[in-house]
Amino acid sequence: MKKSEINFSIELDQQNVPEKIHWDATDNPNEGINDTRAIAVAVWDHYHRGTLKIDLWTKDMEVFDMKRFYIEIMSGIADTLLTATNDKKMADGIEGLCQQLSKSLEEEIKAAQ
Numbered sequence: 448m449k450k451s452e453i454n455f456s457i458e459l460d461q462q463n464v465p466e467k468i469h470w471d472a473t474d475n476p477n478e479g480i481n482d483t484r485a486i487a488v489a490v491w492d493h494y495h496r497g498t499l500k501i502d503l504w505t506k507d508m509e510v511f512d513m514k515r516f517y518i519e520i521m522s523g524i525a526d527t528l529l530t531a532t533n534d535k536k537m538a539d540g541i542e543g544l545c546q547q548l549s550k551s552l553e554e555e556i557k558a559a560q
Contacts, residue, residue, distance in 0.1 A: 450473070451472070451473040451474055452472065452473045453470065453471075453472040453473075454470065454471050454472070455468065455469070455470050455486060455488075456468070456469040456470070456480070457469075457503060460506075464506060465503050465504065465505045465506075466505055466506060467482060467505060468482065468483050468484065468485070468486055468503060468504075468505055469481065469482050469483075470483060470486065484504060484505045484507050484508040484512070485502075485503065485504035485505070485508050485512075485513065485516055486501070486502070486503050486504075487500070487501070487502050487516075487517075487520055488500065488501045488502075489501075511552065511555070511556055511559075514548075514552050514555075515552065518545050518548050518549055518552065521541055521544065521545050521548075522541075522542060522545040524541060525538040525539075525541035525542040525545065526538070528541065
């Protein structure tokens with residue numbers, strides 16, 4: 448059986464706010480440790496039938512980038528949901544929301560310029 452690992456390393460300031468986030472994975476197509484400004488990890492707790500999640504971002508993560516990050520996560524969830532359950536109605540609903548949020552974000556970005 449093949450084993451694969453994903454590792455995160457978080458550097459915190461004195462108030463425990465992430466300053467740097469590094470990650471690496473066994474099957475990472477890029478060699479070496481990569482840095483990022485945000486991570487979102489969710490796991491299914493089958494004992495309690497609920498989601499456990501970790502969301503971290505650095506001080507350098509810009510607000511518009513954070514919004515885009517979560518819109519793209521939700522869009523990816525729509526794709527995964529369709530693949531895993533074949534529930535096109537639910538996947539389309541999530542994707543429709545993502546399209547609305549993307550449009551709203553683009554308007555917000557233009558207004559800020």
